[in-house]
Amino acid sequence: MNRTTLSLIAGTTALAAVTGFAALSQPDDPGTDTAAKAAAQLPVERTSLLCPAPSTSDLAETTYTSFTPVTKGTGSDGKAELRAATEESADASGDGEDKGKDDGSSGKDKPAKPGLTPKEPGKPVTGDSSGGDAPALLGTADGRFAPGWTVQETTEVAAGTGRGLQGVNCTAPDTDFWFPGASTEADRTDYVHLTNPDDSAAVVDIELYGKDGALKSAVGEGITVQPHSSEPVLLSTLSDARQTNLTVHVNVRSGRVGAAVQALDDKLGGDWLAASTDPSGSLVLPGIPKDATAVRLVAFTPGDADADLKVRLASPSGPITPAGHETVHVKGGMTTAVDLGDVTRGEAGSLVLTPTDRSVPVVAALRVVRGKGGKQETAFIPATRPVGTRATSADNSGKGSTLSLTAPGAAATVKVTASAGSEGGTPVSKTYTIKAGTTQDIEPPAPSGLKGTYALTVEPVSGGPVYGARTLTVSEGGVPAFTVQTLPDDRGTVAVPEADEDLSVLQK
Numbered sequence: 001m002n003r004t005t006l007s008l009i010a011g012t013t014a015l016a017a018v019t020g021f022a023a024l025s026q027p028d029d030p031g032t033d034t035a036a037k038a039a040a041q042l043p044v045e046r047t048s049l050l051c052p053a054p055s056t057s058d059l060a061e062t063t064y065t066s067f068t069p070v071t072k073g074t075g076s077d078g079k080a081e082l083r084a085a086t087e088e089s090a091d092a093s094g095d096g097e098d099k100g101k102d103d104g105s106s107g108k109d110k111p112a113k114p115g116l117t118p119k120e121p122g123k124p125v126t127g128d129s130s131g132g133d134a135p136a137l138l139g140t141a142d143g144r145f146a147p148g149w150t151v152q153e154t155t156e157v158a159a160g161t162g163r164g165l166q167g168v169n170c171t172a173p174d175t176d177f178w179f180p181g182a183s184t185e186a187d188r189t190d191y192v193h194l195t196n197p198d199d200s201a202a203v204v205d206i207e208l209y210g211k212d213g214a215l216k217s218a219v220g221e222g223i224t225v226q227p228h229s230s231e232p233v234l235l236s237t238l239s240d241a242r243q244t245n246l247t248v249h250v251n252v253r254s255g256r257v258g259a260a261v262q263a264l265d266d267k268l269g270g271d272w273l274a275a276s277t278d279p280s281g282s283l284v285l286p287g288i289p290k291d292a293t294a295v296r297l298v299a300f301t302p303g304d305a306d307a308d309l310k311v312r313l314a315s316p317s318g319p320i321t322p323a324g325h326e327t328v329h330v331k332g333g334m335t336t337a338v339d340l341g342d343v344t345r346g347e348a349g350s351l352v353l354t355p356t357d358r359s360v361p362v363v364a365a366l367r368v369v370r371g372k373g374g375k376q377e378t379a380f381i382p383a384t385r386p387v388g389t390r391a392t393s394a395d396n397s398g399k400g401s402t403l404s405l406t407a408p409g410a411a412a413t414v415k416v417t418a419s420a421g422s423e424g425g426t427p428v429s430k431t432y433t434i435k436a437g438t439t440q441d442i443e444p445p446a447p448s449g450l451k452g453t454y455a456l457t458v459e460p461v462s463g464g465p466v467y468g469a470r471t472l473t474v475s476e477g478g479v480p481a482f483t484v485q486t487l488p489d490d491r492g493t494v495a496v497p498e499a500d501e502d503l504s505v506l507q508k
Contacts, residue, residue, distance in 0.1 A: 039497045043072075043073050043492060046140070046142045047140070048139060048173055048197055049139040053136045054153055055162075058132050059157055062128060062156075063155075064137070065126050066394070067392060068144070069392055071147040071492055074121075079117075081117060085137065085228055086228050121145060124421075124453060124454060126395075126453060137151075138197045148490040148491075150169065150490065151170040154166070155167070156474065162189070163479070165269075165271070165473075166270060166483060167272065172258070172491075173196075174257075175251070176249075176251055177248075178363040181298040181365040181367050184246060190235045191262045192232070193233075194233065195231075196228065201225065202224070203222055204224075207249040209248075210334070215241050225255075225257055235248065245335050247298070248261060260273070267376070268376050270378055271378055277363075281360060283352075284408055285381050286381070286384065286405070286467040286468055287350060287469025287470070287486065288343070288404075290441060297365075297366055298336070298364065298366075300336070300364070301362045305332050306331050306332050307362050308327060308329055309362065310326070311325050311351065313349045315349050316439060317347075318438055327356055330362060332360075348440060366381040367379075375478050385489055386488070387414070387488070389459070389492070391458045391488060392456065393457075393485060394453075396455065398446055401456075402442070403444040403456060404471065405467070406438065406468070408465070409436065409464040413434075415458075416431075416445060416458055416459075418446050418447045420447055421447050421453065422452030422453050424450070424451035425447030430445045467486075469484050469487060
């Protein structure tokens with residue numbers, strides 16, 4: 001190995017360990033010498049999370065929960081903090097419409113949420129806000145607080161458009177997002193929230209794809225998101241077309257942003273729609289509540305080629321093919337929606353999509369409805385990455401939380417740990433076995449002597465890949481309010497390959 005290659009490995013390794021945003025992957029060929037080298041998993045030393053502004057409703061009550069799991073190999077220093085993003089009053093769509101409440105403080109920093117400064121890993125902290133003036137939050141964590149840092153934003157809205165329970169995991173900034181399941185129909189008010197954590201402006205394009213392909217929109221191009229600010233963009237201002245099922249593509253030309261879609265319905269409540277995992281030939285959408293009364297699959301393939309997918313439900317007893325929905329055909333560049341009805345039929349379930357023949361990259365999400373008549377509530381489940389090394393769910397209480405785990409391939413054993421409570425309690429761990437091709441709903445363990453809220457950490461022990469989701473439920477005037485968050489790998493560690501030679505030779 002020459003001096004240039006060694007320098008590249010050393011530089012990239014340092015970047016990965018410091019930022020948590022870079023990783024070195026091994027070559028695809030397992031027979032190469034490099035692939036044979038063991039890669040050490042080192043904790044990331046710095047990470048960022050972005051929380052969208054929770055609501056414009058005066059009736060909104062929002063709770064924030066911050067948690068960092070205990071990670072071996074970290075030092076004793078570090079901190080995690082959230083601060084308010086600068087509110088921008090200009091309409092990113094260019095038409096001057098008010099996109100949210102303006103309390104006269106636009107362009108000024110608002111104070112961070114009180115009491116949301118973690119004291120130690122392994123114990124969650126909470127903060128809250130009321131009304132429709134809470135800003136987006138920018139978060140950073142370093143040192144021992146960085147690996148696996150998770151922040152959950154949960155909002156209860158008592159009445160009005162989007163009433164019910166809305167939840168979202170605050171996300172890391174990125175440059176590319178796909179949101180199948182959005183809408184511009186008359187009963188829906190959908191915003192894509194763009195949050196810029198950096199010192200320079202970000203430039204973003206928002207593309208909309210309906211049942212017949214791309215929707216024409218000039219105002220969705222070149223949206224500027226000012227430094228340390230957040231922009232909610234109303235989707236219906238980007239196109240005159242009214243579409244029941246849309247796929248939203250957020251592409252960042254310069255800079256990086258956090259992105260999430262807030263989907264609010266006049267009759268069916270609402271929730272946050274998180275981004276689907278990267279386009280892939282096979283997808284898993286875990287954690288459909290067993291009492292779901294309606295489930296809609298929305299899928300999109302970004303390329304020109306059509307995709308044909310097998311549809312399977314991983315149930316507690318094994319894979320099931322939904323009657324009448326054995327396959328789904330997704331035309332290239334067009335959004336496809338399929339109503340699956342009460343597909344779970346009273347049992348836990350996860351949807352597994354695989355190619356019938358050749359593999360074509362697809363993104364997908366589920367719109368899930370609970371309740372009947374005038375007492376219905378909606379949530380969304382995007383396709384997600386597997387749990388991987390570890391995944392964390394914050395903001396759990398002694399009741400109202402369900403953990404759903406699925407092993408679409410081989411059987412798997414996982415360890416689930418309930419953290420200490422935010423106000424007291426002792427951590428508890430339990431081990432579960434998930435049979436191949438099944439989904440299991442688990443009443444999660446709770447800390448001994450629980451006071452406050454707690455976090456759940458899922459760690460695979462053996463077997464095949466595991467996918468997970470956590471459902472929160474509350475009763476709002478007879479409405480079965482709920483929200484679902486998937487559990488992808490927390491990316492708390494980064495793979496650092498061993499060097500082939502002693503790097504100290506470079507100093508001689």
